[in-house]
Amino acid sequence: MNTDKHPQSLNKEDYLSHIAFDSVIFGFNGKDLKILILEYHNTGLFALPGGFVRRNESLAEAVTKGVEERTGIDDLYLEQFQTFGGLNRSDSKAMEQILEMNGLDIKANEWLLDRFISIAYYALINFEEVNPIPDPLADSIEWYSLDELPPLMMDHEEIVHKALETLRENLDKKLLGMNLLPAKFTMKELQNAYEKITGETFKRTAFQRRMLATKNLVRHEKLFTGGAHRAPYLYSFKIK
Amino acid sequence: MNTDKHPQSLNKEDYLSHIAFDSVIFGFNGKDLKILILEYHNTGLFALPGGFVRRNESLAEAVTKGVEERTGIDDLYLEQFQTFGGLNRSDSKAMEQILEMNGLDIKANEWLLDRFISIAYYALINFEEVNPIPDPLADSIEWYSLDELPPLMMDHEEIVHKALETLRENLDKKLLGMNLLPAKFTMKELQNAYEKITGETFKRTAFQRRMLATKNLVRHEKLFTGGAHRAPYLYSFKIK
DNA sequence: TGTTATTGTAACAGTTTGTTACAATAATAC
DNA sequence: GTATTATTGTAACAAACTGTTACAATAACA
Numbered sequence: 001m002n003t004d005k006h007p008q009s010l011n012k013e014d015y016l017s018h019i020a021f022d023s024v025i026f027g028f029n030g031k032d033l034k035i036l037i038l039e040y041h042n043t044g045l046f047a048l049p050g051g052f053v054r055r056n057e058s059l060a061e062a063v064t065k066g067v068e069e070r071t072g073i074d075d076l077y078l079e080q081f082q083t084f085g086g087l088n089r090s091d092s093k094a095m096e097q098i099l100e101m102n103g104l105d106i107k108a109n110e111w112l113l114d115r116f117i118s119i120a121y122y123a124l125i126n127f128e129e130v131n132p133i134p135d136p137l138a139d140s141i142e143w144y145s146l147d148e149l150p151p152l153m154m155d156h157e158e159i160v161h162k163a164l165e166t167l168r169e170n171l172d173k174k175l176l177g178m179n180l181l182p183a184k185f186t187m188k189e190l191q192n193a194y195e196k197i198t199g200e201t202f203k204r205t206a207f208q209r210r211m212l213a214t215k216n217l218v219r220h221e222k223l224f225t226g227g228a229h230r231a232p233y234l235y236s237f238k239i240k
Numbered sequence: 241m242n243t244d245k246h247p248q249s250l251n252k253e254d255y256l257s258h259i260a261f262d263s264v265i266f267g268f269n270g271k272d273l274k275i276l277i278l279e280y281h282n283t284g285l286f287a288l289p290g291g292f293v294r295r296n297e298s299l300a301e302a303v304t305k306g307v308e309e310r311t312g313i314d315d316l317y318l319e320q321f322q323t324f325g326g327l328n329r330s331d332s333k334a335m336e337q338i339l340e341m342n343g344l345d346i347k348a349n350e351w352l353l354d355r356f357i358s359i360a361y362y363a364l365i366n367f368e369e370v371n372p373i374p375d376p377l378a379d380s381i382e383w384y385s386l387d388e389l390p391p392l393m394m395d396h397e398e399i400v401h402k403a404l405e406t407l408r409e410n411l412d413k414k415l416l417g418m419n420l421l422p423a424k425f426t427m428k429e430l431q432n433a434y435e436k437i438t439g440e441t442f443k444r445t446a447f448q449r450r451m452l453a454t455k456n457l458v459r460h461e462k463l464f465t466g467g468a469h470r471a472p473y474l475y476s477f478k479i480k
Numbered sequence: 481t482g483t484t485a486t487t488g489t490a491a492c493a494g495t496t497t498g499t500t501a502c503a504a505t506a507a508t509a510c
Numbered sequence: 511g512t513a514t515t516a517t518t519g520t521a522a523c524a525a526a527c528t529g530t531t532a533c534a535a536t537a538a539c540a
Binding site (some may be wrong): 019082214 | 256257259293295296297298300302320322323324325326327342355357359446
């Protein structure tokens with residue numbers, strides 16, 4: 001393995017074979033719900049940021065570190081949502097292509113062509129505060145709107161689908177607050193985020209009352225950058 | 241490997257290394273919420289029913305078949321809820337003991353002593369309609385009330401804890417109906433099950449109205465085996 | 481035939497949710 | 511300045527839902 005280009009070693013002995021992880025990183029730009037997708041050098045292959053588990057680290061450690069390396073984003077709060085273990089979820093041809101186009105020896109990395117079971121995680125991050133950086137294996141890392149995804153490798157589309165489903169289910173419990181919006185936001189932005197995630201629409205007044213009733217919001221100063229109308233308040237999430 | 245005693249082979253080449261699964265099988269006997277626990281021959285080791293994934297079967301197939309083999313129960317609807325990958329979750333000493341007490345060669349089965357990541361599933365079954373049978377490796381398979389569990393191997397107590405948490409969260413959505421109660425049951429039995437699972441108590445009248453309002457119940461004939469009082473109706477779950 | 485315990489419902493109050501209405505404004509146009 | 515315009519924050523009312531109490535309708539048994 002070319003350790004100049006790839007400081008992270010991929011020696012078979014260092015890793016647990018057959019085990020991978022993948023991540024679905026959600027961001028909201030105020031209008032659309034987006035996720036981060038990697039494109040591999042000269043392959044036209046698109047994939048979720050993922051990686052492998054070293055023998056001497058826990059799954060959780062591997063995922064946190066691995067996803068941060070591959071996306072260039074720190075302080076991710078990743079939540080495990082499902083493990084994928086279908087027989088359809090290996091594509092040795094694609095993996096060969098990725099190795100080849102990165103100048104890596106296929107024989108030496110043969111274990112990567114084998115069957116993998118993947119533990120999938122998702123995270124919500126504030127679109128405006130991050131600057132994703134592709135890792136050496138990948139050409140680019142880009143935000144894609146959920147309805148404009150490129151065709152993804154293997155079962156990665158299924159993983160995205162399931163991630164969104166889980167996000168919808170957990171929306172009210174705890175999550176949205178964490179990271180998806182800027183630190184301060186208007187009620188309208190909050191409603192937009194909810195609507196994009198759930199795919200539903202809400203009545204403005206009922207939504208506002210419901211949100212305020214949760215007692216999870218703190219009201220701040222008004223936001224005066226708007227148009228010819230009453231200025232909205234800014235809110236932030238109360239830390240519990 | 242002694243294939244006389246153990247018709248299921250455990251040859252390293254047949255399985256995906258480092259990958260295991262475990263199952264939490266819930267049953268309700270009308271009074272207590274219970275789970276199935278295996279005890280290994282002559283070891284005093286208690287564990288959840290689990291197994292490994294063959295190279296030529298999907299994770300889901302392996303789990304369904306594996307759990308049915310180890311418990312003697314057919315037609316389980318298993319739901320994946322979390323994957324456990326901590327560094328604390330191997331106990332090669334215990335595994336050696338299990339192999340030894342079953343007359344299995346430790347050297348030949350060395351891969352079983354290595355680190356495993358385990359995908360955990362749970363199932364709800366009708367206590368009265370099953371007759372669990374231990375597999376050859378285990379001495380016994382028994383129902384244990386959740387508050388009277390024996391000490392479990394490795395991180396299996398954590399797995400049980402998380403399974404119960406998931407069960408509680410999903411209770412209203414879809415699950416309870418599936419299998420936890422007999423085909424026909426009284427409102428009181430339903431309420432008992434809910435209370436044991438959630439750990440809460442409910443007012444009889446409000447509970448009854450809430451359940452009937454879901455439109456998921458079909459009312460049948462009355463049950464006359466009771467005491468000196470008005471006979472309750474029997475209900476069953478509507479298949480959606 | 482009365483007694484007893486439990487069940488199925490109704491009635492009322494209190495709470496939450498859906499909808500409509502309207503006053504309070506920021507920016508802009510005059 | 512003053513009127514105009516779009517949007518926001520709330521209040522008001524109705525409808526739906528929940529919690530609680532009350533009570534009639536029983537099965538079994540004495």
